[in-house]
Amino acid sequence: MAKIKIERSNRQIAQFQNTPIGAAALPVNQIGGMVEQGFVAIGNSIKRVAEKTKAVEDRNNIHDLSIEALPAITDNYDKYNGSTNVADSLTFLQSLDIENFDSLLKDQNKEVKDGFKTFLQKQQLQLFPKLKNEITARHVIKSKETDKSILDGHVKNMAEPDGQTKFFGTSEFDSWFDDPKNKIRYSAKEFSNLKTSYEEKAFELQLINNARSGNIDLLDDNVRKDI
Numbered sequence: 001m002a003k004i005k006i007e008r009s010n011r012q013i014a015q016f017q018n019t020p021i022g023a024a025a026l027p028v029n030q031i032g033g034m035v036e037q038g039f040v041a042i043g044n045s046i047k048r049v050a051e052k053t054k055a056v057e058d059r060n061n062i063h064d065l066s067i068e069a070l071p072a073i074t075d076n077y078d079k080y081n082g083s084t085n086v087a088d089s090l091t092f093l094q095s096l097d098i099e100n101f102d103s104l105l106k107d108q109n110k111e112v113k114d115g116f117k118t119f120l121q122k123q124q125l126q127l128f129p130k131l132k133n134e135i136t137a138r139h140v141i142k143s144k145e146t147d148k149s150i151l152d153g154h155v156k157n158m159a160e161p162d163g164q165t166k167f168f169g170t171s172e173f174d175s176w177f178d179d180p181k182n183k184i185r186y187s188a189k190e191f192s193n194l195k196t197s198y199e200e201k202a203f204e205l206q207l208i209n210n211a212r213s214g215n216i217d218l219l220d221d222n223v224r225k226d227i
Contacts, residue, residue: 054111062115065104069116073123080131084139089132096124143185150176151198159205173198 076095080088098105098117105113154176157169176182177195186194 058111061112065116066119083135084142089135093128096120155202158202159209
């Protein structure tokens with residue numbers, strides 16, 4: 001019977017060798033630089049987000065402060081609702097100076113303060129001309145009412161039978177119409193018509209007073225013809 005002979009192999013197991021990675025390895029300082037760049041990029045991204053967030057937050061604060069300031073601005077405006085003094089419009093304008101809102105802006109940053117100042121300037125541009133026009137209109141109306149009262153007094157004196165009273169009344173009447181400060185409230189035509197109107201009133205009142213005193217007889221045809 002044949003025998004099978006198994007001979008021992010004289011081959012040896014190959015020694016294990018690590019995969020060479022030396023060429024792929026990065027220097028430590030280069031790795032540190034890459035990490036640092038990563039942190040810088042993240043920091044810049046956060047900074048940009050923070051800047052955008054701050055801008056929106058500043059805008060929100062300016063809006064809230066503006067709403068909070070409006071009642072005081074409105075109250076100041078309403079104080080001059082019946083004013084006829086044009087200088088009051090300047091007083092109102094000065095009340096909108098940012099220094100008058102220091103307590104409101106006490107803890108706010110520069111950007112918010114600048115934004116609120118812009119809001120106040122817009123209020124000044126909008127409200128000052130409006131108030132000035134309103135006050136000027138009331139001033140003119142009130143002044144013309146005063147003009148009427150003064151001229152009525154002069155006409156009354158001009159029509160008095162007493163010579164001295166009549167003289168002073170006429171002098172004051174002429175002086176009033178010669179005063180440039182009185183002319184500025186009227187156009188040239190209005191002023192001329194005003195004088196003519198009051199001269200006619202004075203004449204009519206003189207006739208009435210002379211008739212009452214018996215100095216003239218309005219029933220006399222010659223007198224009526226002269227008139």
